[in-house]
Amino acid sequence: MFDKLWEYLQFPFVRYALIVGILIALCSSLLGVTLVLKRFSFIGDGLSHVAFGAMAIASVANLTNQMIIVMPITVISAVLLLRTGQNSRIKGDAAIAMISVGALAFGYLLMNIFSTSSNLSGDVCSTLFGSTSMLTLRLSDVIVCAVISFIVIGVFLFFYNKIFAVTFDESFASAVGTRTKSYNLLLAIIIAVVIVTAMKLVGSLMISALIIFPALSAMRLFRSFKAVTVFSVILSVVCAVVGMVISILAGTPVGSTIVAVDVAAFLLCTVSGAVVSAVK
Amino acid sequence: MSMIEVKELELGYENRTILKNLSFSVNEGEYLCIVGENGSGKSTLMKTLLGLQKPVGGEIILGDGLRKNEIGYLPQQTIVQKDFPASVREIVLSGCQARCGLRPFYNREEKQLAEKNMERMGITKYAKRCYRDLSGGQQQRVLLARALCATRKILLLDEPVSGLDPVVTAEMYELIESLNKEGITIIMISHDISAAVCYASHILHIGKKIFFGTREEYMRSDTGKLFITREESAEDV
Ligand SMILES: Nc1ncnc2c1ncn2[C@@H]1O[C@H](COP(=O)(O)OP(=O)(O)O)[C@@H](O)[C@H]1O
Ligand SMILES: [Mg+2]
Numbered sequence: 001m002f003d004k005l006w007e008y009l010q011f012p013f014v015r016y017a018l019i020v021g022i023l024i025a026l027c028s029s030l031l032g033v034t035l036v037l038k039r040f041s042f043i044g045d046g047l048s049h050v051a052f053g054a055m056a057i058a059s060v061a062n063l064t065n066q067m068i069i070v071m072p073i074t075v076i077s078a079v080l081l082l083r084t085g086q087n088s089r090i091k092g093d094a095a096i097a098m099i100s101v102g103a104l105a106f107g108y109l110l111m112n113i114f115s116t117s118s119n120l121s122g123d124v125c126s127t128l129f130g131s132t133s134m135l136t137l138r139l140s141d142v143i144v145c146a147v148i149s150f151i152v153i154g155v156f157l158f159f160y161n162k163i164f165a166v167t168f169d170e171s172f173a174s175a176v177g178t179r180t181k182s183y184n185l186l187l188a189i190i191i192a193v194v195i196v197t198a199m200k201l202v203g204s205l206m207i208s209a210l211i212i213f214p215a216l217s218a219m220r221l222f223r224s225f226k227a228v229t230v231f232s233v234i235l236s237v238v239c240a241v242v243g244m245v246i247s248i249l250a251g252t253p254v255g256s257t258i259v260a261v262d263v264a265a266f267l268l269c270t271v272s273g274a275v276v277s278a279v280k
Numbered sequence: 281m282s283m284i285e286v287k288e289l290e291l292g293y294e295n296r297t298i299l300k301n302l303s304f305s306v307n308e309g310e311y312l313c314i315v316g317e318n319g320s321g322k323s324t325l326m327k328t329l330l331g332l333q334k335p336v337g338g339e340i341i342l343g344d345g346l347r348k349n350e351i352g353y354l355p356q357q358t359i360v361q362k363d364f365p366a367s368v369r370e371i372v373l374s375g376c377q378a379r380c381g382l383r384p385f386y387n388r389e390e391k392q393l394a395e396k397n398m399e400r401m402g403i404t405k406y407a408k409r410c411y412r413d414l415s416g417g418q419q420q421r422v423l424l425a426r427a428l429c430a431t432r433k434i435l436l437l438d439e440p441v442s443g444l445d446p447v448v449t450a451e452m453y454e455l456i457e458s459l460n461k462e463g464i465t466i467i468m469i470s471h472d473i474s475a476a477v478c479y480a481s482h483i484l485h486i487g488k489k490i491f492f493g494t495r496e497e498y499m500r501s502d503t504g505k506l507f508i509t510r511e512e513s514a515e516d517v
Contacts, residue, residue, distance in 0.1 A: 037363075157384070158384045159384065160385075161373075161377070161385065161386065164366070164370065164374060165374040165377045167364075168364055168366055168371065168374060169355065169374075171327070171330075171332055171355050172353055172355055172374075172426070172427075173374075174330075174331075174332055175330040175332060175351060175353040175355075176349055176352070176353065176377055176431075177349030177377075177378040178377050178378060218365075219365050222365060223366075223367065223409075223412075223413070224365060224367035224370055224408075224410065225365060225366045225370050226367075226370065227365075228365045
């Protein structure tokens with residue numbers, strides 16, 4: 001088995017895929033805790049559908065660099081969704097449901113009418129569930145992904161304490177003069193960037209899983225924000241690597257394999273968390 | 281000049297006004313208790329004082345060189361906080377937030393301040409424990425320590441004893457009183473009128489009738505008498 005893996009690793013595209021997968025897993029898990037606890041997960045879900053719609057526009061327009069369209073549309077939607085979400089919870093939820101289902105329908109329609117591709121359902125399927133494009137990455141894709149990841153990680157580290165304060169208790173933070181509105185905006189933008197980047201790996205339907213599962217798993221075991229954040233990053237990277245290796249060896253789809261490993265890790269953490277607290 | 285002066289304040293959400301014609305002032309070292317029935321707008325008033333929401337009308341003047349990042353606040357507990365994975369030290373440190381500005385990490389002075397305030401609240405031994413595993417009284421001490429990191433001058437407390445048992449409640453009141461004696465101005469919301477008339481120097485009663493004055497004036501006033509007797513008879517039942 002290791003021989004086989006070694007053999008695969010000789011191909012540059014396999015190495016690129018692994019690097020990109022690790023970077024994406026790292027970035028997406030960083031914000032998981034905040035997303036879960038701030039009840040932002042619904043925004044994450046809505047955004048991934050918007051990103052799908054944007055992707056459809058980009059592929060219909062036959063752009064070579066789809067990011068040029070997908071990134072701005074998703075970021076703008078993130079800002080808008082955050083606005084509506086804050087006014088009132090119920091109205092916000094409805095708005096998000098409308099936008100995400102709308103984007104999904106619109107995107108599929110566009111692809112159906114205008115697509116010149118002979119393999120339409122294949123295209124749609126790979127946008128939704130992650131694609132083999134993971135294995136057709138070029139060096140430039142890897143570099144773009146690395147740059148985005150370093151920016152995300154840098155922003156997260158720089159604002160770590162602010163993000164903690166805003167997530168734990170927004171009204172306190174704002175009462176003592178932290179600019180919570182700006183930080184919420186920043187969070188929404190990072191989430192959008194992460195989602196667009198992560199679409200490559202797991203497709204738009206499963207991004208939320210990649211973001212949320214590691215955080216939920218870590219919360220079963222650890223009890224400080226720092227420990228939860230560190231553990232969820234490690235877990236996410238490990239799951240991504242394991243998932244990719246399995247998918248290379250067994251020929252399963254990359255995205256769903258990674259998410260399946262994440263789910264398994266979540267179950268494992270839940271059980272061990274329960275055991276630990278029972279022993280105490 | 282007063283620390284906080286409120287003139288003809290009108291409170292509300294969106295278009296709905298909850299309270300009108302509210303005027304009062306708080307001077308340095310005073311202990312103001314805000315009382316009134318549930319839903320009368322006490323929390324709304326506090327949020328407006330903190331600038332978390334805009335007043336519908338009137339004005340709030342911060343005096344005596346009080347800046348917005350010198351106010352300590354203990355909010356009514358929210359559901360999000362209850363299952364948050366955070367250690368006591370992380371939470372208390374986050375009270376130093378306003379001092380940092382854009383600086384990403386806490387400096388030594390701020391870390392010492394956090395340690396000192398944990399000591400002051402008697403929670404140093406829980407520093408590494410998870411907030412959600414603590415009892416209600418311990419949790420309130422953590423939030424109080426955090427508020428103390430944010431201020432040396434004034435504390436705004438929204439129902440600091442709700443959900444606590446009588447012994448812990450008494451401890452909490454003692455703690456707040458000792459802070460007041462150290463010179464920190466206190467504005468506290470409470471629906472425990474007997475505690476209010478026991479500890480506060482001034483009382484603001486909001487509701488259909490608004491009363492503002494010293495504790496003695498309150499006990500002589502009609503609003504006060506009515507509320508105190510009603511409270512006592514409720515306790516007898
Ligand atoms: N976010 C909100 N939007 C609209 N109305 C609110 C909001 N929060 C509270 N209210 C209303 O404002 C009134 C006063 O609430 P509040 O200030 O919490 O009262 P208290 O703290 O005195 O119990 C209540 O009638 C409540 O229904
Ligand atoms: Mg209240």
